[in-house]
Amino acid sequence: MIDERSEQYLKAIGQMEEEGEQATTSSLARSLGVSMPSVTEMLQRLSAKGLVNHQRRGQVRLTEDGQRLASSLIRRHRLWEAFLVRFLGFSWDEVHEEACRLEHATSPGLEERLASFLRDLDTCPHGHAIPVRAGLRRAEPAVPLTKFPTPGPARVVRIQDETAQFLRRLTRLDISPGRVLQMEGISSTDGSVRVRSDGRSHHVPAKVAEQIMVQPAQTEDTPADRPVAMTELRPDETGIIADLSGGRNFVARCLALGCTPGTEVTMVRNSGRGSLIISVRGTRVALGRGEAEHLRVKRVTT
Amino acid sequence: MTASRVSGETLRVALAGSPNTGKSTVFNSLTGLSQRVGNWPGKTVELKTGTHQRGDTVFSFVDLPGSYSLTANSPEEESARDYIIQDHPDVVAVVVDASSLERNLYLVCELLELGLPLVVVLNMIDVADGAGLRLDPQALQSALGVPVVPTVATRGEGIPELLDALQAVAFGETRPLAPPPPTSAAVQALVERLDGMIPPELAIPYPRRWALVKLLEGDRAIAGVMKKALSTNGWRGVDSFLLLHEDAILEIAGARYEWVAQTSRRVTHRLERENVPLGERADRILTHPVGGVLAFLGMVAAIFWAMFGLGTPVQKRLDEWLVQGSAERLESALEGTPDRLVSLLSDGVIGGAGLVLTFVPILAILFLALALLEDLGYMARAAFVMDRFMHRIGLRGKSFLPLFLGFGCNVPAILGSRIVESRSARLTTIVVAPLMPCAGRMVVVALFSAAFFGGAAALVSWSMVTINLAVLALMALLLSRFVFRGEESAFVMELPRYHAPNWRTVLMTTWQRVQAFVVLAGTAILAVSLVVWALSSFPGDRIQDSALGMIGRSLEPVGQLMGLDWQMIVALMTSFVAKENTIATLGVILGTGRGDADLNTQLTQVMAPAAAVAFIAVQMLFIPCVASVAAIRRETQSWRWTGFTIGYTLAISFAVGIIIYQVARLMGWGV
Numbered sequence: 025m026i027d028e029r030s031e032q033y034l035k036a037i038g039q040m041e042e043e044g045e046q047a048t049t050s051s052l053a054r055s056l057g058v059s060m061p062s063v064t065e066m067l068q069r070l071s072a073k074g075l076v077n078h079q080r081r082g083q084v085r086l087t088e089d090g091q092r093l094a095s096s097l098i099r100r101h102r103l104w105e106a107f108l109v110r111f112l113g114f115s116w117d118e119v120h121e122e123a124c125r126l127e128h129a130t131s132p133g134l135e136e137r138l139a140s141f142l143r144d145l146d147t148c149p150h151g152h153a154i155p156v157r158a159g160l161r162r163a164e165p166a167v168p169l170t171k172f173p174t175p176g177p178a179r180v181v182r183i184q185d186e187t188a189q190f191l192r193r194l195t196r197l198d199i200s201p202g203r204v205l206q207m208e209g210i211s212s213t214d215g216s217v218r219v220r221s222d223g224r225s226h227h228v229p230a231k232v233a234e235q236i237m238v239q240p241a242q243t244e245d246t247p248a249d250r251p252v253a254m255t256e257l258r259p260d261e262t263g264i265i266a267d268l269s270g271g272r273n274f275v276a277r278c279l280a281l282g283c284t285p286g287t288e289v290t291m292v293r294n295s296g297r298g299s300l301i302i303s304v305r306g307t308r309v310a311l312g313r314g315e316a317e318h319l320r321v322k323r324v325t326t
Numbered sequence: 327m328t329a330s331r332v333s334g335e336t337l338r339v340a341l342a343g344s345p346n347t348g349k350s351t352v353f354n355s356l357t358g359l360s361q362r363v364g365n366w367p368g369k370t371v372e373l374k375t376g377t378h379q380r381g382d383t384v385f386s387f388v389d390l391p392g393s394y395s396l397t398a399n400s401p402e403e404e405s406a407r408d409y410i411i412q413d414h415p416d417v418v419a420v421v422v423d424a425s426s427l428e429r430n431l432y433l434v435c436e437l438l439e440l441g442l443p444l445v446v447v448l449n450m451i452d453v454a455d456g457a458g459l460r461l462d463p464q465a466l467q468s469a470l471g472v473p474v475v476p477t478v479a480t481r482g483e484g485i486p487e488l489l490d491a492l493q494a495v496a497f498g499e500t501r502p503l504a505p506p507p508p509t510s511a512a513v514q515a516l517v518e519r520l521d522g523m524i525p526p527e528l529a530i531p532y533p534r535r536w537a538l539v540k541l542l543e544g545d546r547a548i549a550g551v552m553k554k555a556l557s558t559n560g561w562r563g564v565d566s567f568l569l570l571h572e573d574a575i576l577e578i579a580g581a582r583y584e585w586v587a588q589t590s591r592r593v594t595h596r597l598e599r600e601n602v603p604l605g606e607r608a609d610r611i612l613t614h615p616v617g618g619v620l621a622f623l624g625m626v627a628a629i630f631w632a633m634f635g636l637g638t639p640v641q642k643r644l645d646e647w648l649v650q651g652s653a654e655r656l657e658s659a660l661e662g663t664p665d666r667l668v669s670l671l672s673d674g675v676i677g678g679a680g681l682v683l684t685f686v687p688i689l690a691i692l693f694l695a696l697a698l699l700e701d702l703g704y705m706a707r708a709a710f711v712m713d714r715f716m717h718r719i720g721l722r723g724k725s726f727l728p729l730f731l732g733f734g735c736n737v738p739a740i741l742g743s744r745i746v747e748s749r750s751a752r753l754t755t756i757v758v759a760p761l762m763p764c765a766g767r768m769v770v771v772a773l774f775s776a777a778f779f780g781g782a783a784a785l786v787s788w789s790m791v792t793i794n795l796a797v798l799a800l801m802a803l804l805l806s807r808f809v810f811r812g813e814e815s816a817f818v819m820e821l822p823r824y825h826a827p828n829w830r831t832v833l834m835t836t837w838q839r840v841q842a843f844v845v846l847a848g849t850a851i852l853a854v855s856l857v858v859w860a861l862s863s864f865p866g867d868r869i870q871d872s873a874l875g876m877i878g879r880s881l882e883p884v885g886q887l888m889g890l891d892w893q894m895i896v897a898l899m900t901s902f903v904a905k906e907n908t909i910a911t912l913g914v915i916l917g918t919g920r921g922d923a924d925l926n927t928q929l930t931q932v933m934a935p936a937a938a939v940a941f942i943a944v945q946m947l948f949i950p951c952v953a954s955v956a957a958i959r960r961e962t963q964s965w966r967w968t969g970f971t972i973g974y975t976l977a978i979s980f981a982v983g984i985i986i987y988q989v990a991r992l993m994g995w996g997v
Contacts, residue, residue, distance in 0.1 A: 089570060092570050092571075093570070132569055132572075157572075157573060267576075268576070270816070271816070272544045272546075272572070272575075273399055273816065274816040274818065275544075275575065275576075276395075276397050276399055276543065276544060276575060277394070277399050277816065277818050278818060279395075279575060279576070279579035279580075279583075280394040280395035280397065280399070280432060280579070281394060281429065281818065281820060282428065282429050282432065282583060284576065284579050284580040284583045285576055285580060286580065287583070292609075293613055293614075295615045297714075298615060298713065298714035298717075299710055299713045299714065299723070299817060301609075301613060301710065301821060304429075305426075305428040305429050305583075305587070306425075306426050306427070306428050306429065307426045307428075307429040307820055307821075308609075308820070308821040309818065309819065309820055309821065310706065310709070310710040310713075310723075310817070310818070310819045310820075310821055311817065311818055312713060312717070312722070312816065312817030312818070315816050315817055315818055
């Protein structure tokens with residue numbers, strides 16, 4: 025078992041890797057608000073446990089084990105945030121602190137239950153992707169609002185600063201993940217950004233704008249190849265299994281029946297409620313509806 | 327479990343395979359009538375053995391429970407796997423459904439990894455043919471490196487060749503080639519690391535490397551063995567390593583299936599077909615949310631008609647001839663011997679266990695119908711369409727089948743619950759099964775409602791059935807909500823291809839189930855019948871003066887709440903031997919002859935309608951009969967669950983009886 029402080033480090037490195045940034049002793053010291061020597065000391069400990077590779081010039085990478093731990097922590101954090109907002113009526117500026125405490129007290133079993141309970145959610149309230157079980161993924165490509173080419177529509181993808189104060193400020197500016205902002209210009213004097221949302225114009229200071237990650241807004245913003253629950257497939261529609269969850273026994277049974285990731289399945293019967301029948305590897309398999317939701321598939325477009 | 331190898335001339339063959347591969351048919355073709363059905367030691371898993379003699383070679387077969395993989399996901403799979411690994415059969419024959427080769431080769435792949443003497447039985451070639459699949463057994467043989475024997479077991483084709491192959495492999499005439507290692511480098515690396523964490527001298531009853539892979543696959547049984555063998559600290563390390571790599575199973579199973587898919591593609595030729603196969607057309611109706619339920623209910627109705635239309639007359643004849651006839655013959659033959667002895671034989675033995683036996687024809691029809699539907703491949707469809715309804719009471723579609731059997735007799739319902747995989751769902755099924763209104767109870771309901779309610783008899787009977795089913799639903803719901811919370815079982819089930827039934831298999835299954843019932847009647851049921859006989863014959867030899875009568879009288883205050891006097895209570899108590907005993911007991915106590923007509927009039931004279939309604943309700947919900955109790959004990963392997971079932975049926979039956987009586991009295995039926 026590793027302690028909470030080590031977990032904080034792993035999480036911080038994991039988050040940098042998600043963003044495609046190189047974690048270093050100095051960047052860690054900055055993001056965790058600690059001194060460089062204590063970072064070095066901790067990195068040595070983590071490296072001895074086989075969780076990180078500490079390279080020259082202070083560069084740090086997670087090992088495979090480190091990645092698993094980090095992704096699990098990040099996953100718990102974001103699941104809790106999502107849970108608190110959705111079911112306990114917290115506002116998005118209150119949940120980061122709470123989740124920081126809860127993530128360390130969360131067992132793998134609880135994590136799985138949370139994940140399957142919230143399986144329709146892909147991101148936390150701040151727009152960060154909730155990792156799947158397999159591990160860390162590179163975050164959806166996005167740039168800070170300050171670097172967005174003007175003019176044009178920008179969709180807010182995620183918010184980097186999750187402190188309560190900062191988020192309250194965004195609430196006042198009516199900026200949250202998913203919102204489309206019309207970028208109007210960047211001030212040449214102080215770097216502040218002028219955006220228009222819902223017909224109102226706002227000035228966003230540079231310090232704030234650089235924490236808001238955006239993407240060029242497209243007309244359609246749901247990618248066609250995103251995995252959906254098996255229950256979404258209509259009869260005769262074909263999909264490819266992307267991943268399975270729902271407990272060890274269930275996963276093992278599905279695998280033994282041939283539902284391995286990458287396998288093509290065809291929906292035979294799905295009447296919108298009740299159990300369904302799929303055809304996989306030349307065999308017909310009946311699945312309960314709840315069970316089928318644990319199988320995520322990519323639609324095959326014909 | 328099995329006789330140890332006597333000489334080189336007795337070959338021990340384990341028959342493995344997934345469910346629905348025609349494995350039982352292969353087993354039947356091989357062993358014929360030499361089969362024996364028993365239980366795996368310490369488990370409620372059926373064990374079938376049989377032999378085949380050819381020249382001076384004796385093949386001794388063990389039919390392993392159907393399993394999809396060597397990972398123990400159910401007690402059946404665990405038994406099968408442990409037998410293969412720990413009992414060292416001389417050769418393992420794995421039966422494969424040729425019409426669904428890809429799914430079936432997974433188990434073969436796992437067996438190959440174990441490096442055992444193996445023969446692959448490529449069964450149901452004819453079904454594959456019908457589905458437009460042409461297979462090349464030679465190509466499969468060279469791909470797998472072990473003998474492959476194509477068979478059509480339903481017609482006995484390929485069985486002699488199979489015996490040849492078994493003999494050749496067992497005597498080492500054919501050596502298996504090195505099996506293909508379909509493990510990826512990543513998995514190999516994980517296995518190495520796990521290997522380093524476990525002391526090399528650790529003794530476990532499995533091949534070490536194989537066990538390590540199974541650990542990574544998350545096999546709970548192997549994890550249990552390891553946990554016991556390792557120190558607490560050692561296990562903690564292994565456990566957290568496994569937790570960290572719990573996705574390894576995806577990789578391992580994925581790699582196997584990749585190899586399987588390649589192999590299967592290489593040996594299968596798909597023929598173009600114009601028309602939709604019959605099975606698929608049938609499924610359009612049989613798995614339809616509405617049509618499927620109607621079709622299923624139609625089949626249920628047909629089975630009931632056969633049971634009661636054809637079986638009941640035979641049962642009546644048997645009752646006259648076997649029970650009453652032989653009791654009379656006995657009485658005349660034993661003239662002069664003490665009355666007690668005659669009574670012991672005629673009332674205790676023949677009237678108790680003998681009466682239960684008269685139900686064999688009805689049961690045989692039921693078992694036959696079920697075996698037929700099972701062999702056709704229909705049962706899985708029934709479970710599928712019924713899952714929607716069963717889900718509401720916390721059970722899954724699979725539990726419907728055994729519960730449905732309970733309409734005939736609760737005993738097969740309880741014995742049939744074995745098909746339910748998860749322990750919690752199986753226990754729930756067993757515990758609520760005695761609430762199914764069995765034929766024995768319906769006889770009593772029919773008699774009473776006809777005697778008291780004339781034209782409304784059908785309505786009263788129907789209400790009684792409804793009350794029972796409602797209580798059943800409530801109990802199942804309570805158990806799943808409170809006792810087995812969070813243990814919900816997953817509904818994942820293969821729908822096998824339909825195929826023409828094999829009469830031999832159907833009849834064999836029917837015969838074995840009937841036999842099990844007869845054995846139960848001859849042992850546990852007979853013993854309890856004798857005890858109840860003793861209670862009803864001593865100290866005074868009339869039932870009124872017996873211990874049972876005294877107990878009944880002492881319980882009268884409770885009975886009064888339901889409007890029941892002591893005679894009715896005694897009748898209820900004797901229903902423990904067999905539900906229909908109620909009638910016979912009342913006949914004796916009320917001093918009528920054995921004819922129903924006399925009893926009818928007698929009853930209406932001694933009882934008010936309110937009490938009659940209460941009585942049949944209580945008798946419908948009362949403690950299960952001795953045969954059911956014996957079956958519950960056998961299937962749960964637990965006195966606690968057996969006791970619980972007796973306790974809750976007693977409590978509920980009295981509660982419902984009191985309510986009904988009091989309400990009926992208020993409605994003015996009390997006179």
